[in-house]
Amino acid sequence: MKRHLHSSLTMLVCFTLFATMLTGCKEEAEEPEPEPTTGAEMPEPEPEPVEPVAEPCVVGTVYFAFDSSELDSSARATLQEAVECYRGQPDPGLSLLLTGACDPRGTEEYNIALGERRAQSVRSYLTSLGMDSSRISITSVGEEMATGTDEAGWALDRNVSASEN
């Protein structure tokens, strides 16, 4: 569900604290402005100005080791890629829901808490990269959505996925 957020909130804020990661974020994200089209001054209609069509940014699903909520290098790269994408675009005014999940081999209660901790890990990392934590909510489905029956399947079950909230 889309939510209208205060205009002063921007999805992406550049933090000098993490300057090493900020290679592509030197200034506030620019609003690409369409060419002014004041029809009266234009003798003949021109083709619609082509607004740069930005691919929607996607926070890719990240995966975890057994009983772990640590982000490995692959997970960090996936999240960094998403943040870089957001930096290159105007604030879409969305908030994210991160859903943590586990493989089916634990106990149900512990896995619900572990899934939440995984989602917290992802939120912390995204926040550290400059995303606004107030616009990232988290939840956990524990092992309730797990489908794996072997190590390869379980590895896919242990994840945090993102959706627009």
Add this chain to the structure above:
Amino acid sequence: MALIVFRRMVWGAIVAGAAFAALAFPVGPAIGQEEAQPLPEDMLVVDIDAPDEDAYRIGIARLIGEPASDAAIGGSVLQNDFRLMPGFRVIGPASVRHDSDAKGLGVDLGAWALLGANGVIKGLVGGNDTALRVELRFYQASGGEVPVLRQTYQGSPKDLRRWMHDFVNKVIGVVTGTYGPFGTEIAFARKHGPGQKSVYAADMDGYGVRRVSSGQGVSMLPSFGKGSIWYTRMTKQGMFITNTRAGGRRVIGGKGITMAPTICGERVYFTSSRSGNAEIYSSKPDGSGLRQLTRSRGIDVSPTCGPGGRIAFVSDRHGSPQIFTMNNDGTNVQRVTFRGSHNQTPVWCQDPEQPLIAFSGRDGNFDIFTVNVVTQEYKRLTQGQGDNKDPAFSPDCRLIAFASDRQGSSGVYLSGQDGLDQNLVIGGVAETVRWSH
């Protein structure tokens, strides 16, 4: 390594095996050492065909009288209950060569003695489809032909099973000094598919399995309260605690996860992450009077009630999930399990004389263990048969129910405290077993 113990052998193998086990797995907490010791191996039991000198051999005659169908049901309930009960061996009607009906409700103890019976149950059924009367007698070999227990039940035929359970409990009381557990209930959850789980309840002998949650989405983690079964629902609008009286509507909720209620006296204990981390809380049954009981950086889940106001729970505050206990106000926290790396879903024996916690220990697969909270003595109940987890004690602690996915026969099993006498009572996928009290 499995320790082989020839059960029922008289030349000391059990003693030797136990001594070996003690040497191989010294008890006692490894203070300051995380996961220093593995969980104990199974003591492989080879059940040789020899008389079980310890078991009480109970003869159960065919119930006589009409309606024959009720007599048959009554007899089968009696036999099944004693088959599930550790320490008893059933000598059923099929074993009896003489005419056990000859004396009506009386008994030919000499004939039963030939079968090694220590006691005999006889019964007479009378009535019709709407009104039933059952007379039951229990004779002990030592007591002669005067019954040590006689009981007459009268009422609706639908109460037949309950009467049989009641009589079994009384016989167990006469024989062992402690009333039996039959007639109590078991609750559990069953996963139908991803995102599909329901809460069920059944009699502890597996009869009358019924779904008690709505059947939509995820309903899980049941627990018995007064007159209702509490459970957790996971919905798109969030996770919350409900019960059968509330019809699945939110009773206790909050930010983050809110789950796994357990009712201890007048309060509900549960896990919540409203503070940002999974901690144990308690509240009144309507959710008011909230108290936060744990404050650790780790995951704290799975509170269950113990005797004397103690609460057992799981925490990974020291790295991996282990069993802890605390007072019901959160004070006096003590770590209980020091062996194995993933110990979860604790449940207390409610008998203060038996300071036991049963739990699921991960050792490749999950298996059922008990630990004596005082002596740190561990016992393994299962090994090498898939995942066995989520134990629950019967009210008298003589039986432990648990969920198993052992190949070809998933379901809820009952076991004695020593891991013997394991019986499947509810077939099908099952998890998070709880026992009514």
